[in-house]
Amino acid sequence: MRRKLAAxxxxxxxxxxxxxxLADVAAAMDSTRAEAVICPPAPYLLPAVTKAQGTPVGIGAQDCHAEPKGAFTGDISASMIKEVGATYVILGHSERRDAYGETDADVAAKAQAAWDAGLTAIICIGESEADRSSGTTLDVIAEQLAGSLPDGCTGENTVVAYEPIWAIGTGKIxxxxxxxxxxDFIRATLAERFGTDVSDALRLLYGGSVKPDNAAEIFKVDNVDGALIGGASLRAADFVPILQALSAA
Incomplete structure (x- = not known):
């Protein structure tokens, strides 16, 4: 059974x-039912790991470079993230794709670097409002899955987060x-490429304006194994009810 995840x-x-x-999140967790991961900005990674030590709360980064080291001012490597004690990294978020021009190939290279360092990659995919309006959503999702996930994907090294771009931070879902x-399409596509054993083990998250008042309904959906949460993850008062709804699903 896939362990549910709130990131x-x-x-x-x-x-x-x-x-x-983090202390409030840890106190409210039913860690047998769901996993919680917080991904703060890079300067807060080590303090977050220190505060989460001894609790079931995991810590992740928001990006990494594809190279293990080098002259890349302002970037951080996957091995640096791992060395401070974090265990996850978000890759391919639409804000990175749009603002920094990251391609599917860039995301795949970063995912491979994350795996090599022993991190679990949360790989984000999702369509724009124009894609949705034109009826090409599944075509876009298929292309992103094919290009962003390297060969060697497993339930241990990868989580896939579906975030429709038009729903991120807009209140729309x-x-x-x-x-x-x-x-369902993502699960079937992963099964076709990696086999059912891998696809059945991979966790699929939904992201995009997830809040305490809509989380329970979303988590009832088959093949939704949790959520990637933005603004509602900044305060325990918002994040904990989402985590509790996930544990109850």
Whole structure:
């Protein structure tokens, strides 16, 4: 059985003092039912790992470079993330793809680097509002899956997060039928490429305006194994009810 996962992406938000919420998250967790991971900005990674030590809360980064070291000012390598004690890294988020021009090939190279360092990659995919309107959502998802996931994908080294770009931070969410369609398609596509043993082990997250008041409904959907959560992961008062809804699903 796939262990459910709630992953919080703080983006370029949060403070050192805000890491105190990790204690509240840990206290509220049913770690046998669901896993929680918080991904703060890079300067907070080591303090977050320190605060989470001895708790079931995991810590992840928001990006890594594809190379293990070198003259890449401002970047961090997967091995650096691993060395400070983090265990996950988010890759291919639409904000990275759009603002920094990251391609599927870039994401795949970073995923391979993450695996090589012993990290689990949370690989993000999702369509734009124009893709959705034109009826090409599944074509876009298939292309991103093919290009962003390297060979060697397993349930241990990879999580796939479906985030429709038009739903991120907008308050809009797809209908449940739309979420079902895409998540079922992702599972079937992964099975065709990697085999059913791998596809059945891979966790599929939904992301895009997940909040305490809609989480329980989303988590009832088959093939939704958790969520990648943005703004609602910054405060325990918002994140904990989502985690609890996931544990109850």
């Amino acid at each position: 919080g992406n703080w983006k370029m938000n949060g403070t050192l003092a805000g890491l105190d919420m 797809p209908t449940l039928d739309q979420i079902v369609e895409v998540h």
